[in-house]
Amino acid sequence: MSSGRVETQRTKSAADKRRLILDAAVRVFARQGFHACRVSDIADEAGVAYGLVYHYFASKDEVLDTLFLERWNVMLELIRQVDGEQMPVRDKLEAIASFIVDSYQHDPDLMKVIIVEVTRAANSFGNTHIATIREAYDLIGGMISxxxxxxxxxxxxxxxxxxxxxxxxxxxxxxxxxxxxxPQGPEDFKRAKWLVVETVCGGLESRAGEQERLG
Amino acid sequence: MSSGRVETQRTKSAADKRRLILDAAVRVFARQGFHACRVSDIADEAGVAYGLVYHYFASKDEVLDTLFLERWNVMLELIRQVDGEQMPVRDKLEAIASFIVDSYQHDPDLMKVIIVEVTRAANSFGNTHIATIREAYDLIGGMISxxxxxxxxxxxxxxxxxxxxxxxxxxxxxxxxxxxxxPQGPEDFKRAKWLVVETVCGGLESRAGEQERLG
Amino acid sequence: MSSGRVETQRTKSAADKRRLILDAAVRVFARQGFHACRVSDIADEAGVAYGLVYHYFASKDEVLDTLFLERWNVMLELIRQVDGEQMPVRDKLEAIASFIVDSYQHDPDLMKVIIVEVTRAANSFGNTHIATIREAYDLIGGMISxxxxxxxxxxxxxxxxxxxxxxxxxxxxxxxxxxxxxPQGPEDFKRAKWLVVETVCGGLESRAGEQERLG
Amino acid sequence: MSSGRVETQRTKSAADKRRLILDAAVRVFARQGFHACRVSDIADEAGVAYGLVYHYFASKDEVLDTLFLERWNVMLELIRQVDGEQMPVRDKLEAIASFIVDSYQHDPDLMKVIIVEVTRAANSFGNTHIATIREAYDLIGGMISxxxxxxxxxxxxxxxxxxxxxxxxxxxxxxxxxxxxxPQGPEDFKRAKWLVVETVCGGLESRAGEQERLG
DNA sequence: GATGAATGAGGGTTCATTCAT
DNA sequence: GATGAATGAACCCTCATTCAT
Known part of the structure; x- marks a missing residue:
């Protein structure tokens, strides 16, 4: 029993350290960029020893891989769930936009890292995770279809x-x-969710603009 | 006269080598990514000696800076020109979209480099060129406004x-x-130009969809 | 207890490597000159890996800075101590001369490095350490004063x-x-100490020479 | 005749350019140090093209060699001449000291370069010119002997x-x-000439000091 | 698990020198 | 003579990764 608890304790502690490192990495990657930062910067930020990063992760790349996948999979989960529900398409798209904006609002550093270091990085991480990234695009494409x-x-x-x-x-x-x-006030985030959907679904054009155009 | 020709010759030759290096850099950056390639890769691709890159550019960074600014300034010029004309806003936006798609069609490597290495690179080149990048956003924002x-x-x-x-x-x-x-066939590029404007201005929603939604 | 010993062991070992590098650097700098030697020469001479030099020193310069300051500060200490004692000025000067000659005799490479690479290097290390160097001159000047x-x-x-x-x-x-x-036999070093003081204090001139001159 | 004059003209012009480069090199070496300056710095300072330095000198080293030898040989000439004259040894030494101090007063940059870059540079130029340098020491040694x-x-x-x-x-x-x-006012230079000879020949010690010492 | 010393390949940059014009 | 573009070897420094403790 007691040994079991100690085990749990240890495991929990280990998991904590791992999480500590991941969270520190987010801040460091966001602040300096993946390439510009050193593994020691992550360790310093986490307040752990240099080599411990390598105890939990095989490489610097794996740290970013982990961060990306953790978040992207949550998003994929959300999209899949939304996709499965009976709901107007506009609401589905708004749910997705909301999720992403909320993600940024909740942890801007993490989303910065994902957007800056992964989803566009055609020659490195973007390429590695292209299948995973694509899944999101495909799911959204399916809804529109x-x-x-x-x-x-x-x-x-x-x-x-x-x-x-x-x-x-x-x-x-x-x-x-x-x-x-x-601007990134609370109100701006809220309006952004609606705005992006309204733009893409309803269009920027006003009724008057449309008539003017169509003559 | 003859000395004049020699001068021209020389100047032209020098400019050619510089251009040779820039064009080679585009291919190398696109293929391997800015960080993953070495300056020697650029020199090799250009067929010139290693040091010549540093004869024309102060650093590896400056090569990318040059490539980005060359292209982005042409785009800014186009946007400014469009902005100054009497033209329906939709046509203005389509002119911009067309220019960007044409740029990609004409030199996909260059646009890849700009999009992958600069406009999102918040901790490196994107930050360096933020004022220049922003100008494009602002001009478009002005048109919409x-x-x-x-x-x-x-x-x-x-x-x-x-x-x-x-x-x-x-x-x-x-x-x-x-x-x-x-897909990136000629037809796809052509339709993309219209599509993105139609989406953003007219919206994805059909008339039927709109009625359904508004009940 | 045992952990304490391990700590000591570790610290000692680390200090040893640092010292190993410094001592190797002295030999390499003396043999090839600071500019002509490579950092890898130091590492090779010390029998350590290349990067370890940079683990202990921020730069090649810092290695020389360290060597110089270590020795010069010992000399300053000696001069200050001599300065504080009740002692004929001639003995004070001889103590200083002795110290320098002894330093050379004990570690000619180190003194060579200091004299060749630092005290005259008006555009590099000499300039960096001018305040420290000057202190010695000033202390001696004070004694003479x-x-x-x-x-x-x-x-x-x-x-x-x-x-x-x-x-x-x-x-x-x-x-x-x-x-x-x-000549640099043991006898030569010994006589040099006396000789330089006798020359500067007593002068080269003999009693006869002086009379001849003053007529 | 006219061709001869043209030849002379050309030769003279060439010699001028050579001198221009040497004088520029003195300033650059004095300002930045031999190692820290580039050949192009010398050319820039001289206002000539890059490659011209290599038209007149085989290497960067040769520029410094030339500067050193030009000056040192003039000094050797002076010392030899003084050596050959009937003159009290003290006057001979003062003539030498005067020459060196005058040299500094007249062209401090050149003497700085010689002292900083050559006479102590045991692993580079000092070693190359050791025989020439030594000659001065030997001549002085001969006088004292x-x-x-x-x-x-x-x-x-x-x-x-x-x-x-x-x-x-x-x-x-x-x-x-x-x-x-x-201090380096005109008066300081003048007194320095006397001072160094008085110190080395007569000694720093006053008559009183000597008596005190000898008891 | 935790530490940080040790490793060494890699790459950007410099710059003396050459050479075609 | 004069120019400066072209060459490429050399070298400092970085830093991801390993490993002994």
Missing amino acids: EAQAAGLFKSEIDARFAAMAFYGAIEQLLTGWIFELL | EAQAAGLFKSEIDARFAAMAFYGAIEQLLTGWIFELL | EAQAAGLFKSEIDARFAAMAFYGAIEQLLTGWIFELL | EAQAAGLFKSEIDARFAAMAFYGAIEQLLTGWIFELL
Whole structure:
């Protein structure tokens, strides 16, 4: 019994250290960038010894891999769940946008790292995780495709392209926040969720604009 | 006369080597990524001696800076020109989208490098060039803002956010091509130009979808 | 207890490696010169891995800085101590000369490095350590100044200049040994100590020479 | 005739450029140090093209070699001439000290370069020119030796050591000026010439000091 | 588990020197 | 003579990773 508890204790402690390192890595990667930081910076930030990082992770890359996958899989889970529900497509897309914006609001460093170091890194991490990344795009594309089949979305717009445009719009808002080009008050986050969906689904054009255009 | 020709010859030759290096760098950066390639890879690809890279550029960074600025400034020029013309806002945005897609079609490696290594690189090149990058966002934001003032675009959507969403949608299409997630035949490029504008301006929603939603 | 011993062991071992590198650096700097040697030469001479040099020292410069300061500070200590004692000025100067000659005799490489690479290097290390170097000159100048005030030394000779002449005379003897222009048997070292003081204090001139001159 | 004049003209012009480069090198070596400056720095300072330095000199080293030898040979000439004259030894030594101090006063940069980069550089230029350098020491040693044979100088002090002490005292005064540790007004230079000879020949000790010492 | 000393390959940059014009 | 583009060897330093304790 007591030995069992000690074991649990130890395991828990170990898990804690691992988490400590991951959280420290997020801050360091966000602050300095993956390439510009050293493994020792992570250890220092975590307040652990140099070599301990290698006790829990096989390499510096694996730390980032872990961070990315942890978060991306949660997002995939959310998307899959949304996908399975009976819900207007617009609400589905808003759920996804909300999740991503909430993720940024909750842990901007982590989302910064994912967006800056992974999803665009075509020659390194982006390439490694392309299948995982793609899954999100495909799921969103599937939702749009369904909406098109139901006549709710225009069919002239290729669903895969539309999915990319939608996702790209969201990521660019995050990029705007990361570069401090866009305001990031609580209200801004809230409106951003609606805004991106309204833009992509309803369009920027007003009724008047549309009439003007169509003459 | 002859000395004049020699001068021209010389100058031209020198400029050629510089261009040779820049073009080689595009290919190498695109193939391996900025961090993963060595300066010697660029020199080898250009077929020049190692040190010559440093004769024309102060550092490896400066090579990428040069590539980015060359292209981005051409784009800024285009945007400014479009901005100055009398033209429906939708046409303006399509001109921009067209320019970017054409740029990719014409030199995918260069656009890959810019998108992968610069515009998202918040801790390195993106940060260095943030003012230049921002100028594009601001110009687009200005166009949208004007359209809102004219009642052609919905006013509830913050113009700065809308501009980011629009630009992000385009970049993500390029990202899709870069990762080979989207088809990139001549027809695809052509339709992409229209598609991204139609999505952002007109919205994905069909008339039927809109009625369904508004009940 | 045992952990304490391990700590000591570890610390000692670490200190040993550092010392190993410093001692190797002395030999390498003396043999090849600071500029002509590579950091790998030091590592090889010490029998340690290349990177270990950078584990203990921030740069190649810092290795030389350390060597210089270690020795120069011992000398300053000696000079300060001598300065504080009640002792004829001639004995004080001889103590200093003795210390320097002994230093050379004990570790000619180290003194060679200091004299060749530091005390004259007006654009590099000499400039870096000028304040520390000057302290020695000033202390000697102070001794001479006191002797002048006491009437024991001629007052027409500026004490600062005299101190420089005295120190320069000694360093030049070392330079003579370094270049193998002067004999360096045990007897030579011993006589050199006396000789330099006798020259600077008593003068080269014999009683007869003086009478001849003054007529 | 005219071709001859043109030849002369050309030769003269060439010699001028060579001199231009040498003079520029003195300034650059003095300012930055031999190792820290680049050949292009010399060319820039001289206002000539990069490659021209290599038209007149086989290497960067040869530039310094030339500067050193030019000056040192003039000094050797002076010492030899003084050596050949009938003159009290003290006057001979003062002539040498005067020449060196005058050299510094006239062109401090050149003397700085010689003292900092050559006469102590046991592993590079000092070693290359050791025979030439030594000649000066030997000539001075010879003078002292003669004076000892004539009974004018004490015989207990080895002439070679005494010569080194004398020369070292002078060089150290220059070092003091170079490091700006000693005042260098016109009066200071003048007094320095006398001072160094008085110190080495007459000694620092006053008559009172001597009596005190000898009891 | 935890520590941090030890390793050594790798790469950016410098710069003396060459050479075509 | 004069120019400066071109060459490429050399070297300092970084830092991911290993390993003995």
